[in-house]
Every structure is written in structure tokens, then in C-alpha cells.
Amino acid sequence: MTSPSATQDSYPYQNEPIWSRSEKVIARAAFDAALGRELHEVIQQAKKMASQIQQSSDLWDLEHYLTQRRKEIDRKYDYRYSQLRHVFGKLLHERRLREEDLRGLREDKLKSIRSLAKFLAEDAA
Amino acid sequence: MTSPSATQDSYPYQNEPIWSRSEKVIARAAFDAALGRELHEVIQQAKKMASQIQQSSDLWDLEHYLTQRRKEIDRKYDYRYSQLRHVFGKLLHERRLREEDLRGLREDKLKSIRSLAKFLAEDAA
Numbered sequence: 614m615t616s617p618s619a620t621q622d623s624y625p626y627q628n629e630p631i632w633s634r635s636e637k638v639i640a641r642a643a644f645d646a647a648l649g650r651e652l653h654e655v656i657q658q659a660k661k662m663a664s665q666i667q668q669s670s671d672l673w674d675l676e677h678y679l680t681q682r683r684k685e686i687d688r689k690y691d692y693r694y695s696q697l698r699h700v701f702g703k704l705l706h707e708r709r710l711r712e713e714d715l716r717g718l719r720e721d722k723l724k725s726i727r728s729l730a731k732f733l734a735e736d737a738a
Numbered sequence: 739m740t741s742p743s744a745t746q747d748s749y750p751y752q753n754e755p756i757w758s759r760s761e762k763v764i765a766r767a768a769f770d771a772a773l774g775r776e777l778h779e780v781i782q783q784a785k786k787m788a789s790q791i792q793q794s795s796d797l798w799d800l801e802h803y804l805t806q807r808r809k810e811i812d813r814k815y816d817y818r819y820s821q822l823r824h825v826f827g828k829l830l831h832e833r834r835l836r837e838e839d840l841r842g843l844r845e846d847k848l849k850s851i852r853s854l855a856k857f858l859a860e861d862a863a
Contacts, residue, residue, distance in 0.1 A: 652794045659797060663788030669777045672784060676804035683798060 632694050636718050640697055643714040647704045648690050655682045698722055702729025706737075757819050761843050765822055768839040772829045773815050780807050823847055827854025831862075 632640065662675045691700055704710040705726060715723060757765065787800045816825055829835040830851060840848060 652797070656791050656794070656797055659800065660788050660791060663785050663800075666781050666785060669781070672777070672781055672804065673808060675784065675788075676801060676808060679797065679801035679804070683801060 629695050630698075630719070630722055632697070633719075636722070639715065639717045640701075641692075643701065643704075643710055644690065644692055644697070646714065647709045648686070651686060651690075651709060655679075655686075698725045699729060701726045703733065705730040706733040754820050755823075755844070755847055757822075758844075761847070764840065764842045765826075766817075768826065768829075768835055769815065769817055769822075771839065772834045773811070776811060776815075776834060780804075780811075823850045824854060826851045828858065830855035831858040 659675065659679060662671070662678060666672055666675065689700065689703060701710060701715060702725070705712065705715075706729070712723070712727075715726065718726075784800065784804060787796070787803060791797055791800065814825065814828060826835060826840060827850070830837065830840075831854070837848075837852075840851065843851075
């Protein structure tokens with residue numbers, strides 16, 4: 614009761630925005646759609662690489678490709694609310710999401726998502 | 739000059755048989771043929787698995803299969819003369835080599851290769 618964290622303004626993640634129930638629905642759908650599209654791409658690429666295997670080095674190239682993509686996807690698709698704005702910013706930058714997929718999120722969230730996407734675009738330029 | 743290892747009988751690997759030039763040719767051919775057949779099997783299986791991928795779990799099953807097979811093949815195909823009798827014993831046991839593939843090796847080597855193959859067969863039974 615006397616702990617500092619019990620006072621009104623001491624919510625430990627006070628810089629983290631709250632996600633409303635409707636925002637969570639929108640976020641989940643956008644996240645799942647982008648992940649599904651990315652997995653579909655990897656599946657198509659793996660099928661193509663496998664069909665073209667002629668020698669063992671092609672085989673291990675396929676293994677390496679799959680391992681790298683799995684790790685990258687694991688890192689990128691992090692569905693923690695504390696991470697979601699970063700995730701969406703990156704997906705927007707990579708054109709795996711469009712802004713309309715995120716319609717219905719609060720403007721403060723959209724602003725930080727757009728801001729990260731813009732930063733990544735400038736960083737890549 | 740006075741080191742014990744310089745005396746006539748102190749060859750450090752005295753239990754390792756010497757491989758003659760003609761035996762090395764036979765060993766290399768048998769080894770490469772078995773490895774080639776095993777890689778061909780993995781390639782065929784990878785192509786089959788890839789062609790049947792429907793969802794992401796199938797994709798990561800393929801990655802896991804390739805990683806396991808690569809590690810197993812790396813371990814099994816060890817072309818050091820100190821290891822070759824073990825390698826051939828295992829390949830004989832797995833029916834990846836036939837005794838005639840090893841024809842021309844000295845009888846002491848064939849004996850220890852057969853002996854390991856027999857041990858593995860009994861161990862698996």
C-alpha cells in the first residue's frame with residue numbers, strides 16, 4: 614500500500630499505450646494476415662528451391678534459407694502489446710501491411726507506427 | 739633421438755592399420771558412392787516433402803529434417819583413415835555398401851569392418 618508503484622501515476626509502463634478491445638481485434642487481424650502472407654511466400658520459395666535441387670549444395674542452401682527465414686520471422690512477429698507498434702512500423706515499411714489494415718487504431722498509435730516506418734525508409738535510403 | 743617414440747616399435751598409432759595406395763583408391767570410391775547414394779535419397783525426400791507443404795508446420799518439418807540429415811551425414815562420413823573401418827562397418831550394416839564394394843582391402847581390415855557390422859546388427863536386434 615505504501616509502495617511507490619501503488620500511487621496513481623506510477624503505472625510501470627506508463628509510456629505504453631493501452632490497447633482497447635476493438636484495437637486488439639484489428640491488431641490481431643493485421644498481424645495474422647501479414648504473417649500468413651509472409652509464410653505463404655516462404656512456402657512458395659521453398660517449393661521452388663526444392664524443385665531445382667540438383668546437388669547437395671542446393672540441398673543445404675535450402676536448409677540455410679529455411680533456418681534464416683524461420684529465425685527472422687520469429688524475431689519479427691512479436692505479438693506483445695509493448696512491441697506491436699514496432700512490429701507494425703516494420704511491416705508497413707516492408708509493405709507487408711497497408712495503412713488501411715490498421716484503420717481503427719487510435720491516432721497516437723498510428724502516428725508512432727508511421728513514424729517508425731518513415732525512419733526505416735530513410736535509414737534504408 | 740633418445741625419445742621413446744623414436745624407437746622402432748613406438749609408432750604412436752601402432753594399432754591403426756596402414757592403408758596402401760590401392761586400398762585408398764578402393765576406400766575412396768566406396769565412400770564416395772555411399773555418400774552419393776545417401777545424398778540422392780535426401781534430395782528425393784526433400785523434394786517430396788516440399789511438394790507436399792501445405793502449412794507452415796510442414797515447412798519447419800522440412801527444415802528440421804534437413805538439419806538432422808546434414809548433421810547425421812556429417813558425423814557418419816568421416817574420411818580419416820583411423821575412422822574408415824568404423825565408417826564402412828556402419829555403412830555395411832545399413833546396407834549402403836556391399837562387401838564387394840570393399841573387395842581389394844586387406845583381410846584384416848575386412849574382418850574388423852564385418853565385425854563391426856555384425857555387432858551393430860546384433861545390437862539393433
